[in-house]
Amino acid sequence: MFRNVLIADSGKGHVEEMVRMLRDIPAVRAARINLLHVVPEQAGESFADQSQKAASIAAEAVQRLGLNPSEVNTIIRQGDTKQTVLKVADELNSDLIVMGSRGMGRLQSILSNSASQYVFQLSTRPMLLVRDDLYIRHINRVMVAIDGTGVGDDALKLACELVREIPGGSLTGVHVTRQDITPSRGGKSPADDVLEKASQRARGYGVELKAVHLSGDVGRSVCAAAEDLKADLLVIASQDRRPVVARGLVDIDRLLGSSVSDYIRVHAPAPVLLVREPEGRN
Secondary structure, eight states: OOSEEEEEOOSOTTHHHHHHHHHTSHHHHTSEEEEEEEEOTTOSSOHHHHHHHHHHHHHHHHHHTTOOGGGEEEEEEESOHHHHHHHHHHHHTOSEEEEEEOOOOHHHHHHTTOHHHHHHHHOOSOEEEEETTOOOOOOOEEEEEOOSSHHHHHHHHHHHHHHHTSTTOEEEEEEEESSOOOOOTTSOOHHHHHHHHHHHHHHHTTOOEEEEEEESOHHHHHHHHHHHHTOSEEEEEEOOOOOGGGTTSOOHHHHHSOOHHHHHHHHOSSOEEEEEOOTTOO
8 A cells, every 4th residue: 555655744644643544554564654854045054054953853753653763764954844844755665754834724824934835835745734732632534535537546445445455444436526416317327337336446455335316515625514423534645746857846826726725725624635646647
């Protein structure tokens, strides 16, 4: 499932609790843990002094996580945090990025130069975002947004692989249409077909999927369903991605637009695991 996990966090919030819970899952326990600490470029102290402090912070984090220091790849870099996270994730070929977030809205994120928002928008790798205002007790009830697309199938597969490893874990798939769809003569609507195919795919992975169809605004409906289900983890897919050449540019339109994934990032009542459309997929 995950073989190479990159943890990029300031040491605040609930990221460490989430990492501990993920490592209770056997398939995640074997993953290589990479702990990244970024030293700001504009800091007044010398890089050597800051690097020493960063090493101490990282060592304390490793101890709190209960990890063997020899089994953790600690990385200390100087630079812009958001750019550095993306660069290191590419260097390591990470299959999961874990970051904390203050849960700010789009404009506030832009004005505050939010690293997690930037990575959430631009990374083509799965990313787990853990907001500072969310307390996670355990991972048991997993919810996945079903959309019937290729990347949506990737998200469903990942959710099934997680739930399959959790004793007593449950998986609910929620499909949202913007309006109610009248069933065809056979009594099934397109939404029924999407959910039936998702249920069959989940059974193929050894997981029973509870299928739910809702209508309305997609982002709000997904967040409301996660609240009703008391989901511990929300897995979503997004086809929104930008070409590598545009990573150095500020995409104001995207950040201020009606991105469903960005709405869920801010408002979801549970940590969000985002699966993106891989670059190069036809």
